[in-house]
Amino acid sequence: MSVYRARWVLPISAPPMENGWVSCHQGMITSLGQGSVAEEIIDLGNVAIIPGLINAHTHLEFSNLGSPLDAGAGRFADWIQAVLDYRASSEIGTGVIASGLAQSSASGVGAIGEISTFDASNELASEYQESVEELVVYRESIGLSKIRVAELLEQAETHINAAQSKKWHAGLSPHAPYTVHGDLLSGLCSLSAAHQVPLAMHLAETLEEIELLEMGTGPLRELLQRLDVWDVVGIQSPGSIQAYLEELSKCWRAAIIHGNYLVADHQSFIGQHRDVMSVVFCPRTHSYFGHSEYPLEKMLAANVRVALGTDSRASNPDLSMITELGFVAEEFPNVSAEQLLVSATYAGAYALGLEQLVGAIAVGASSRLLTVPCGDATLDNVYQQVLENLNEFSHLRCDQM
Ligand SMILES: [Zn+2]
Structure with missing residues (x-):
């Protein structure tokens, strides 16, 4: 299992999570949350994790x-x-x-x-x-x-x-x-x-x-x-x-x-x-x-x-x-x-008809995600920042790093 932390996680189907994390196993998201987590994490820094x-x-x-x-x-x-x-x-x-x-x-x-x-x-x-x-x-x-x-x-x-x-x-x-x-x-x-x-x-x-x-x-x-x-x-x-x-x-x-x-x-x-x-x-x-x-x-x-x-x-x-x-x-x-x-x-x-699999960061969904630089985004403007910086995205293949 891999756990990735980022400044923001945007699940889309739920509100933005500051200092969020996503854990993945065998191509699937197994859990997500905010704040500290017991497992060893890979810190992605000042980015937002979003679905593809x-x-x-x-x-x-x-x-x-x-x-x-x-x-x-x-x-x-x-x-x-x-x-x-x-x-x-x-x-x-x-x-x-x-x-x-x-x-x-x-x-x-x-x-x-x-x-x-x-x-x-x-x-x-x-x-x-x-x-x-x-x-x-x-x-x-x-x-x-x-x-x-x-x-x-x-x-x-x-x-x-x-x-x-x-x-x-x-x-x-x-x-x-x-x-x-x-x-x-x-x-x-x-x-x-x-x-x-x-x-x-x-x-x-x-x-x-x-x-x-x-x-x-x-x-x-x-x-x-x-x-x-x-x-x-x-x-x-x-x-x-x-x-x-x-x-x-x-x-x-x-x-x-x-x-x-x-x-x-x-x-x-x-x-x-x-x-x-x-x-x-x-x-x-x-x-x-x-x-x-x-x-x-x-x-x-x-x-x-x-x-x-x-x-x-x-x-x-x-x-x-x-x-x-x-x-x-x-x-x-x-x-x-x-x-x-x-x-x-x-x-x-x-x-x-694929909403269980893609389009949101949720338990059971695909762990093929994107990261987008999010500057000094706050809760008020994090979507805007992500939209503006989208062309600087990277693929996040959770199980392949
Ligand atoms: Zn057409």
């Missing part, structure tokens, strides 16, 4: 992109086309997933919510095994046509079973309202509940999506028609953001990715279902598409669990959660440093 960050939404298959794909004058449908073209060009080479995992770890990320477009048997999926951190691999399901529903649900179930022999955790991901038949969505929500696996869905992301749902028109319809997959029955069932939220509330865990255009009624519904539902805000991707201001403060006021994600390098220049946090702190000066750290740790872990 959680990137609750990304697509690692784009991790080798030098810069985001062109959003074509801000039109989301054009960006989707660019994503499809990039995939078809087969520029996604081996090593891309491993590279994305390494980039994440370099920015202090201890767990990732990854959307995967390939089966567990695919060569690229073997790179998920190289992860030394916690990883939820959400298998993406795309199918507007009713005749594909059974086949796609079988694929999702195969994915859940495959995870039992892997280092990663299974998740499910109906892609978005404009690509998923209503029956496929409800089937995936049932699988989430039956197997207790988390689900993630892009929802209320763009005005183009809202237009498609409400009017059945616009650039996304044109895109789907060009791709010859337009299926009006699939789009209308269900047909409003609220109907999607009600379906998602039947999951074991449901992460609503983006939620840029969720309105007050949606926010209060999600807040009331916070045991199941979370929202994942991707700040720099939100900015990349030039959306109207994100309703972050309103969501928090409605008791919504807001996690943070980088999204992929198709819409963000890098996978750094630290840069993401700095960006959101600047954009929302009224949101406290404590809240931002909760969003970047515990809220993300909860969305992923």
